[in-house]
Amino acid sequence: MDNNFRYCLSAGYVKIIGGICMTEHRLDCMFEACPIPLLKAHKKLQTMKIGEILIMQTDHNCSIINVVEWAKKQGHYIDYIELGEGQWEIYIEKAK
């Protein structure tokens, strides 16, 4: 077990994509409106390391515009999917 993998396990979340171990953080933004999801993401990303993934759950359709635009402007990798009608999961990989 390499150090990176051990770190992932200790953080409590393990995801292996292409053999790379990634730490993911979840952020529950359900039933919350602007600007709470964006500010929460901003606060959470400050505590995260580069390469870690933030997964946000939201039912606020503004978030898939303003959080996505903001994260792109910050230079992070971002994508989102619609889980069900009116419910989304946003993925942000901290890039810097």
Added chain:
Amino acid sequence: MNLKHRLLKKPWPYWVGGVVLGLLNIFLLFTTGSAWKITTSFLYLGAGLLNKLGININDWYYFKTYGTKLNVGETYFSNSLMIMAIAMILGSLASALFVSEFGIKKIKNKKQLTFALLGGIMMGYGTRLSFGCNVGAYFSAIPSFSLHGWIFGIFMFVGAWIGSKILFKYIL
């Protein structure tokens, strides 16, 4: 399907929303003689309900000093602002239903409920001091060449800046 998706599902860019709101406000001023306002309809709703309960709100300082600004033949429950408030809710409902995104937002926790109520009361009180919200006292005031719209705008941004600092540091 693709056009429907682009028109109804994806949020519009801010500049499109701005242009549409501007044009609709001109249309509203043309047809009703008054630019767009929102919070005054809350005033009418509250005043109408208190009136129904037998409380004589016409004696209150606010109404004595500033009047109700209702046109002749309009009542607290039946006036152009009230109709527009109801129409806005129905319009939002329709747009949510078109893309099957309608859902009842749950209250997340007690903290959210407390701050929402506190914020609502402060906002409501503030709109009476400034005669409108960011719609009546800002969005409709500036195109009407009203100086108070600019003053409202400057302090709205100052307030939003301080508010977001407090929110970020202490509440989130």
